[in-house]
Amino acid sequence: MVGPSSSHTAGAARLGRAARMLHERQPQVAVITLYGSFAETYRGHGTDVALVGGLLGYDTDDPRIPIAMTEAERAGMQVTFRESAEHMPHPNTVKLELRSGGSETVVIGASIGGGNIEVGYVDGFDVRFSGVYPTLVLTHEDRTGFLAVVTTLLAALQINIGYMIVDRKGRKGEAMTVIETDSPLAAEGLASLAALPGVQRVRTVDLTAEDDASSASPQSAAEGHAATAGDTADGTGTADIQGGRP
């Protein structure tokens, strides 16, 4: 990893990267709110550059983290930092509000030590996942038997589930299911999930996915995100790295 703090730098880069994966593209605008210890020490600990590096797709050992601000500017990403005194359950908490075109993603997560993170909130839903397993984030209708259908499909694809959490906005309303699996889902599997009745959106987060590529050649780290799902909308997974759209 790139220093100086595993919780404030490596964890921050992972939080930024997880948020980028949930946004499914490189954000044009990022409003970053820092809480607790993050808010007090983010400049000295490089939390700011690490978060922005993560939003650019950098992994924790990417040598470009120190120059992430310049890179973000070059990529046309507009970043604003805010400090909040609001009390959060974990001292190292950050809220990332990302916007590109008409799409908005809000992620709240915490860096829980040693570079590990916990995402606790996505787009209005309370969830909990670490990103160290291939993670499916499904937005869907709250309907009877939904989980049975999803788990049956995963079972047929020989995908083992390690952890699962469901939250909903109300009965028969919008819901989110997060599933951590032991192995990643191939594109066909993701397409089958997206085609299930009631599914509105399928996203994936996997912070370990590009580790090999990025450590062998840090320069290629930004490219890895083609693998993040949900690029089905326009079918061009790599379009996001162009950045700099007006």
Next chain:
Amino acid sequence: MSEVNASMGRIVATPTAGSCGILPGVLVSAQERYGFTDETATMALFAAGAIGYVIANNSFVSGAEGGCQAEIGSAIAMAAGAMVELRGGTPAQAAHAVGLALKNTLGLICDPVGGLVEIPCIVRNGFGAVTALAAADMALAGVRSVIPSDEVIQVMLEVGSAMPEAHRETAKGGLAQTPTGKKILQQIKGRAD
């Protein structure tokens, strides 16, 4: 190590970045002194990793949660246990080294001057390496940790949880808030603006 870390160079967190100097400091000096090969020293990294894993899963390793004891303390414990392993001690002796080392750092606060990872972090890495070597020597000489290491790890959790927020990596207390600490912060801010 710690200077590379503070200047945003690439390091390995052991268990954290702020405490990344202790394990390599101990292992490299052990190689120089006893002539251990890289392969042998690598095996000691596994022992260190296992100890860190136990601490992280039962207590914490981040300064924001548990103060410096959680970072430097855990790193010392990992290095002490690894050193016992490296010098041919028994697993029980390694566990005693962990207990001895961790007891010595209980209560240590995280109070980084200017919110950086420099003062007192870098020096604490240096002293930490010495403590780890001493703990390993003691364990190898047959000194036992009367309070077992598992119980010491629980104490670290208890102490860290009771620690005020000002002393958990917020730079709002301790050395960070001394007259000199505040002056340094102002200088850094002046440079940034």
